Amino acid sequence: MIAEILGNGYVQLGMKLGVLMILLPATLALGWVELKIGAHMQARMGPMYPGGFHGWAQTLADGIKFVLKENIIPKNADKSVFSMVPYVTMLGAALIYVVIPAGENLVIENLEVGVFYVLAASSIGVIGVLMAGWASANKYSMMGALRAAAQLIAYELPLVLAAAAVAMMAGSLSLVDIVEGQKQIVLAGFYIPFLPFQIIGFVIFLIAATAEMTRPPFDMPVAEAELITGAFTEYTGIRFAFSLFAAEYITMIGLSAFGATMFLGGYAPLHTALEFIPGIVWLLAKTGTILFLLIWIRWTFPRLREDQLQKFAWKVLIPLSLVNIFITGALKLTPWI
Amino acid sequence: MSVAENRVDELVTREEIKTLSPGEAKRTTYGIGLIKGLGITLRHMLKPAITIQYPDVVDELPARSRGVIALKQENCTVCMLCARECPDWCIYIEGHKEARESVAGKRAKKFNVLDRFAIDYALCMYCGICVEVCPYDALFWGQEDNYSEHDVVGLTHEMDKLSQWMYNVPPPVELELGAMGPEVKPLPTAAPAKEGS
Structure with missing residues (x-):
């Protein structure tokens, strides 16, 4: 019955629009949370005035400011490509949500190849970055775009391999099946997710996801100090806000929800006694946990150098994720899992 | 508690760094340093911020501050x-x-x-x-x-x-113990007129 209603085309369209309508305010909220957490991690207070209560409207005010600013296209820029960039980066960010399940039936599309789809969709953003770098006709933008491309190629691999280990555990690429797979082991009423078996995979996922989103400490492509925001140097106003901030935060929420689904059990409750709390609450709570981890990493570590970044990906993360796949294979052979 | 007291426990002193040989320093920092860093940021996040919201909250100035x-x-x-x-x-x-x-x-x-x-x-x-x-x-x-x-x-x-x-304007600082006070000359009382000279 529920599956039928949710399968209706109009309901699906509503869900898709709803997700988009939630995503933009969520971007503002997450931006504010990040400002506050980052400030407190540096023993500051962060925004305190806008909106009255602890500066809650700071990111809203920033957003309005971006909308009001002039939209400049450089004279030598490739105009159509230049102005298409925000759509491409936003598209890559928003597509992730299509397969994230918030309940057994509460998913926009339960794709059989969900994991593969998320990984593919999350790298569309790179095309946007490359377009921005190329179309801007600016050496800093070009440099930033090249760095972004190199970085994304390097970190896509460990991300895929970490996800592959989880898919091996569940025996499926569908995200719903992966969550259901994490409901199999019940210890004293507690659902045991894949996290304890995939600790290495989870750490690799966090690092690779941070690099994928080009967030500090892997933000060389947008390094303000060296490349003046890299590929987005020439962007102003609302184009800048969408192609950089909105895309970054929406990807961040999307990949966190993906990670929560893969490693923390997604919509599955922590304990069998807590089944009455709807799955979406669990998913949001687990997504929030990963978001906090990402923010925590961002405000702790300084930026790496370009060669260190590449070395770290190829010499440490990729061999480690291959080892992780072997361990997972060995785990699958043991009878108690 | 002052700002300086708040911070000093977390800082590695210059002397401590000097005692480590270069090789030692390398071995100890791989990975451990990252976790230590995460610990420091987490601790700061849980502590109240030390910022004073200046126009709203005016901090008490040091006794002899110069404005x-x-x-x-x-x-x-x-x-x-x-x-x-x-x-x-x-x-x-x-x-x-x-x-x-x-x-x-x-x-x-x-x-x-x-x-x-x-x-x-x-x-x-x-x-x-x-x-x-x-x-x-x-x-x-x-x-x-x-x-x-x-x-x-x-x-x-x-x-x-x-x-x-x-x-x-704050009153002048007390003189140190045993310091010579300002030279105070006795007020010229009506000088005895030297008569007859």
Whole structure:
């Protein structure tokens, strides 16, 4: 019955629009949370005035400011490509949500190849970055775009391999099946997710996801100090806000929800006694946990150098994720899992 | 608790770094340092921020903080020492001479009368040399620190403003134990007239 209603085309369209309508305010909220957490991690207070209560409207005010600013296209820029960039980066960010399940039936599309789809969709953003770098006709933008491309190629691999280990555990690429797979082991009423078996995979996922989103400490492509925001140097106003901030935060929420689904059990409750709390609450709570981890990493570590970044990906993360796949294979052979 | 006390426990002292040989330092930092860093940021996040929301919350100033140079107008003799010692010439003094007859029949005594005393706080670098150099205790360090202006010209504050800032000049520091006090000469009592000499 529920599956039928949710399968209706109009309901699906509503869900898709709803997700988009939630995503933009969520971007503002997450931006504010990040400002506050980052400030407190540096023993500051962060925004305190806008909106009255602890500066809650700071990111809203920033957003309005971006909308009001002039939209400049450089004279030598490739105009159509230049102005298409925000759509491409936003598209890559928003597509992730299509397969994230918030309940057994509460998913926009339960794709059989969900994991593969998320990984593919999350790298569309790179095309946007490359377009921005190329179309801007600016050496800093070009440099930033090249760095972004190199970085994304390097970190896509460990991300895929970490996800592959989880898919091996569940025996499926569908995200719903992966969550259901994490409901199999019940210890004293507690659902045991894949996290304890995939600790290495989870750490690799966090690092690779941070690099994928080009967030500090892997933000060389947008390094303000060296490349003046890299590929987005020439962007102003609302184009800048969408192609950089909105895309970054929406990807961040999307990949966190993906990670929560893969490693923390997604919509599955922590304990069998807590089944009455709807799955979406669990998913949001687990997504929030990963978001906090990402923010925590961002405000702790300084930026790496370009060669260190590449070395770290190829010499440490990729061999480690291959080892992780072997361990997972060995785990699958043991009878108690 | 002061800011310095808050922080000092987390800082590795220079001496501690020196005791590590280069090889040792390398071995200990791989991975452990990252986790330590995460610990520090987490601890800071859980502690209340040390920021003081200045215009809303005014922190108590240290007892002898120096905010502004205040003028005790009646002590000034227009000697110009401060204006001449000022490293960036930010003190403007104008005065004129007046003659007053004190005793009938005697030559009138001449006085300097202060007409204008202004300090350009846009130039002043708060070195305090004028306060040190004033032989008549006419200049003091006041604690007022809120005298910003919208225009740089307005930062040249005149005599009336400088005199107002005398209101919270802290009393002079107590002398150290055993220090020689200021030389106090006995007031010239009516000198015994040497008659007959």
